[in-house]
Amino acid sequence: MNNIELYIAGAVLVFIILSFIKGGKKPPEESFKCARCKQQEKYTPRTIEAWRKGFNKIYCQKCHQLWWRNNPEKARSRQVVHRGGGGSGCLGMVMLFLVLPPSIYGLVQYVS
Ligand SMILES: [Zn+2]
Secondary structure, rough: OOOOHHHHHHHHHHHHHHHOOOOOOOOOOOOOEEOOOOOOEEEHHHHHHHHHOOOOOOOOHHHHHHHHHHHHHHHHHOOOOOOOOOOHHHHHHHHHHHHHHHHHHHHHHHHH
């Protein structure tokens, strides 16, 4: 295992721990009906998050992207989970991701 792999492993570990802490509340079903195209879709982390926040309109990936493109302003204001986006809500998460993996890495280095 080289350094970068260990770093990624640390990040994954943090992600797993965080998702446990954030609450194991999951939708009762594996799939949902898209509010726009009425397609049956499997839940993704994004739609699970939307479901947790109580949105009654959940879009499939395709419609979500379409909506995102048509409503860039709205999308920003009610941002749910947008990978790479730095909304104030997930700033804490980003900080954790930046700080925790190196400390885990350091810990592993220290112990071994
Ligand atoms: Zn759809």
